[in-house]
Amino acid sequence: MKWHKSAVLIALLCLGLFCTYSALDGRAAAAAEEKVTVLNPLGTPPPITLKQMAPRLDTLEGKTIYLVDDGFIGGDNLLYEIQDWFKANHPGTTTVFKRKGGGGFDAEDPELWAEMKEKADGIIIALGH
Amino acid sequence: MREIVEKFTRPLTAEEKRTGEIEQSRGPDTFTDTAENLHRMFLEKRYTDFLPIVLPTPERVEDMLKGTSHEPDEIVGKMSPTQTGTYFKDWTYTVRDVAVNAVMAGCKPEYFPLLLAVASTGKEAISVSDNSFVGALVINGAIRDEIGLNSKVGAMGPYAHANTTIGRAWSLMSINLGNCGKVGTTYMGVVGNPMNLINIVIAENEEESPWAPFSVRKGFRKGENIVSLFEGWGVLSAANWKAASWGKEMDYPKIIKDIFDQQGFLFGACAILSPPIAQFIRNAGYDTVEEFEKYLEPAPQFPMGKMAPPEAKPVGEGRAKAAPKAEMPPMMGGFSNTAIIVTGGTNNNYYSIGGLRYGRSVKIDDWR
Structure with a gap:
């Protein structure tokens, strides 16, 4: 008889545990399905202006190509190689090497811009490293 | 070369002839979904640093906004993957946008004025530069203790909530408000920089420093809440340098000078000193940081801002290596790029050295 009582007690305990687990599991599933609203973290991007x-x-x-070094380390090395290539492969093209002026590699050089507008047919600018 | 020649002579395509403006949209103001899906979406849209974030619900953002008196829709600044107004077009952002990113990083509302001050500068923590730069903040004033910034043992590491989340927020702000950190377009760091995750946040140990705080040296009052911004390659232990070998009697000024001479000043040279090291240097006769910095700076090798002569060099083998030393590339600037900061514990004589270049300092209280 004692044995039967214990078995019933264990069965009831298991049933209780199962029910508790099911309820918790259901609540967790409901929480997982719950919809949340969040704010967009992005700033505002500017419009992009297309330049032809x-x-x-x-x-x-017969054309003149300016080779412009902006001052970044090694750019001149590349441009001199390009100059050599033009001399060997396009002898009819004149190349002019220039180092851009201004207070930094990204600064404007209005004098050079004006000169190239007047004399250059094409420009190659090197960003070296 | 054949490709370059072809570009010169090939007629323009219809796409290359296009003009006009393309409007860019940031998308909807809010997203609604399950938390799991939102986490996945933020990851897929690259709104995160790849670590889990705190979802920026309206309630959390509202709490963050309580950290300032500024209106949520006020424009705080503009930012791009390099210094504003140069190569990339700037994105703009409001107080609310900054709050959203602060929430995502796990910040508390009391940190918010500091984050707004940083955001107001437009300085990105994640530069497009192939140098793999990291951003650094130096914080001075009473706010250090007010918000629990660590300036003692482990000061530069992730050992305080404020240091860690503020540094992380700066990176998230850079990603989401300044369009930074997109590999191949807005991020080109050759080897990358693990410090970008939380950046370098330094609360100066003002009490144990023998010198005036960094902000005071920049002209602010002692005690004023100031954040100073830097950028550079980052820092590592001075013990890493050959010049920093241990000796019976350590000549710290000379050791630091030797290290600085090795690493150069192109993008700034900095020394992050623990208080004992700073005291050793002070005792060696450097009563002010300015005196020590003067000792550290090498004699100029190039005239500042001097441009190379514009004429072409003669054609011939080996000429590329023959650039005379007087031709200082104009981007290199001057040599006044030293920074000496005092932070950390007093439990041993360690310090860090690295490349950080000072940018500017701003008042935090303007954003309360």
């Missing part, structure tokens, strides 16, 4: 690219040349023959 410069018209292309029909040929490089």
Whole structure:
């Protein structure tokens, strides 16, 4: 008889545990399904202004190309290599090496801009490193 | 080279001829979904630093906004992946936008004026630069203790809630308010920088420093709540340098000078000194930081701002290596890029050295 009582007690305990677990599980599932509203973390991006690219040349023959070093380390090395390449492969193209002025590698150089507007057919600017 | 030549002579495509403006949208003001889906969406949209965030619910953002008297819709500033107004177009942001990111980072409302002060400068913590820069903040004044910033043992590490979450918020602000940190477009750091996660947040140990606080040296009153912003390669223990070998009698001024001479000043040289090291240097005869900085700076090798002569060099093999030393690239600026900060504990004679360049200081109380 004692044995039967214990078995019933254990069965009831298991049932209780199962019911508690089911209830908790149900609540957790409901919480997981609950909808939350959050704010957008982004700032406001500006509109993008499209600029048409410069018209292309029909040929490089007889044209003057300015090679502009902005002062960033090593840019001149690259431009001198480019200058060599033009001399070897496009002898009819004149290249002019210039180092940009101004107080920093990203500063304007109005004098050089004006000179190139007048004399250059094309420009290669190197951002070296 | 053939590609360059082709670009010169190939007619423009219709796409290349386009003009006009493209409007960009930041999307809806709010998102509604289950928490799990929102976490996933924030991750997928790259609104996070890849670590779990606190979801910015209206209630949490409202709580954060209680940390300031400024209106939620007030424009705080503008930011881009490099210094504002240069290569990238700036994004703008409001007090509310800053609050949203502060919530995501886990900040408390009492930190909010400091974050707004940082945001007002427009300085990004995550630069597009291929240098893999990190941002640094130096905080002076009573606010240090008021919000629980750690300035003692472990000062620069993630060992206080304020230091950690404020530094993290600066990165999240940079990502979401300044469009920073998108690899391949707005982030080009060659090897990256793990310090970007919480950046370098330094509350100066003013009491145990033998010198005037950093903010006072920048012209502010002692006790005034000031945050100073820096950018650079970051810091690591001075013991890492060969010049920092241990000796019987340590000549700290000379050791630090030797390290500075090794690392150069291009993007700033800084020394983050524990109070004992600062005291050793003071005892060596440097009554002010300015005197010590003067000792540390090398003799100028290039005239400041001097441009190279514009004429071309002669054609020939080896000329690329023959650039005369007088040709200082104009981007290198001067050498007055030293920063000496005192923070940390007094339990041993350690200190850190690195590359951090000072930018500017702003008043925190303007954003209360």
